[in-house]
Amino acid sequence: MRIFDAHCDALLKLWRHPDLTFTETDERLQVSLPEMEKGKIGLQVFASFVPYDVPVTNRYAALLEMVQLFHEKIVGSGLKPIYANQDLAQCVLKKEKGAILFVEGAHPIDENLNYLHTLHRLGVRGMGLTWNFRNSVADGSHEPNPGGLSLFGRQVLAEMNRLGMMVDVSHLAEPGFWDVVELAEAPFIASHSNARAICDHPRNLSDEQIRAIIKKGGVMGLSFVDFFVTSEKRTVWIDDLLRHLDHVCALGGSEHVAFSSDFDGTAVTFGDLKRAGDYPLLVDALCKRYKEAEVQKFLCENWLRVFRNVLQ
Numbered sequence: 001m002r003i004f005d006a007h008c009d010a011l012l013k014l015w016r017h018p019d020l021t022f023t024e025t026d027e028r029l030q031v032s033l034p035e036m037e038k039g040k041i042g043l044q045v046f047a048s049f050v051p052y053d054v055p056v057t058n059r060y061a062a063l064l065e066m067v068q069l070f071h072e073k074i075v076g077s078g079l080k081p082i083y084a085n086q087d088l089a090q091c092v093l094k095k096e097k098g099a100i101l102f103v104e105g106a107h108p109i110d111e112n113l114n115y116l117h118t119l120h121r122l123g124v125r126g127m128g129l130t131w132n133f134r135n136s137v138a139d140g141s142h143e144p145n146p147g148g149l150s151l152f153g154r155q156v157l158a159e160m161n162r163l164g165m166m167v168d169v170s171h172l173a174e175p176g177f178w179d180v181v182e183l184a185e186a187p188f189i190a191s192h193s194n195a196r197a198i199c200d201h202p203r204n205l206s207d208e209q210i211r212a213i214i215k216k217g218g219v220m221g222l223s224f225v226d227f228f229v230t231s232e233k234r235t236v237w238i239d240d241l242l243r244h245l246d247h248v249c250a251l252g253g254s255e256h257v258a259f260s261s262d263f264d265g266t267a268v269t270f271g272d273l274k275r276a277g278d279y280p281l282l283v284d285a286l287c288k289r290y291k292e293a294e295v296q297k298f299l300c301e302n303w304l305r306v307f308r309n310v311l312q
């Protein structure tokens with residue numbers, strides 16, 4: 001079975017630790033070429049996230065360094081960069097490993113639309129509008145009294161739709177989410193967000209939000225971060241994650257739910273799902289509960305459909 005995972009932070013680790021290679025197994029890296037091979041991952045989204053401890057004036061430069069690392073270390077290790085629908089189709093047909101470059105949080109672009117255009121030219125094909133905090137586009141999930149999309153944020157959304165970039169609402173506060181629902185001209189995704197009805201966390205989506213994603217033809221990716229899966233203080237297992245999947249399916253979302261590990265973006269993982277190479281354990285668990293055609297949708301087809309709809 002082909003696996004498509006729509007969020008990992010391996011680029012952040014590669015940026016923080018210049019000695020890391022992507023081609024060798026390393027304890028510090030949950031997603032690497034050997035781990036992808038072991039996990040049978042065919043398509044992987046690589047998010048570039050500039051940490052907030054980077055001074056404001058250096059953030060765009062730091063982002064460009066991560067973009068460079070994507071090309072140098074990830075594409076350089078043989079993964080096919082996905083820029084267009086045609087690349088996606090070829091990748092699937094030839095069973096090649098594909099890599100899609102995203103930005104997590106628009107804070108490095110400040111208020112400069114040219115920065116967004118440059119990123120698109122450099123191969124970025126998706127962006128999370130915010131991380132946890134406020135930026136010039138919108139407010140993040142952890143802001144008190146959050147507002148929706150700014151005027152600049154509306155321009156960013158329109159440009160992303162025009163350029164065929166994936167709009168990602170994970171980390172976005174609710175007012176901004178509803179603005180995207182109203183204004184977006186293409187389906188959008190929540191690349192790594194779980195169900196709030198199962199685990200009440202501001203990063204997770206309410207049933208109303210999940211229904212809106214379904215209605216708009218989008219997809220949400222369930223993440224393997226333990227505190228998004230359960231609020232109980234204990235070791236989390238694949239079975240706990242599948243409660244989120246069951247819930248989204250019960251809301252009518254079986255065509256709109258998939259997986260996004262968030263590996264390398266979190267130190268806290270499951271008892272059983274700890275690295276990209278552990279994906280077969282998830283596949284086995286899914287096959288015990290769901291029909292094969294459905295499992296294929298969760299693991300790949302749902303992401304493929306929405307990326308096909310958005311990429312040009």
Ligand SMILES: [Zn+2]
Nearest residue numbers: 104171192265
């Ligand atoms: Zn994130």
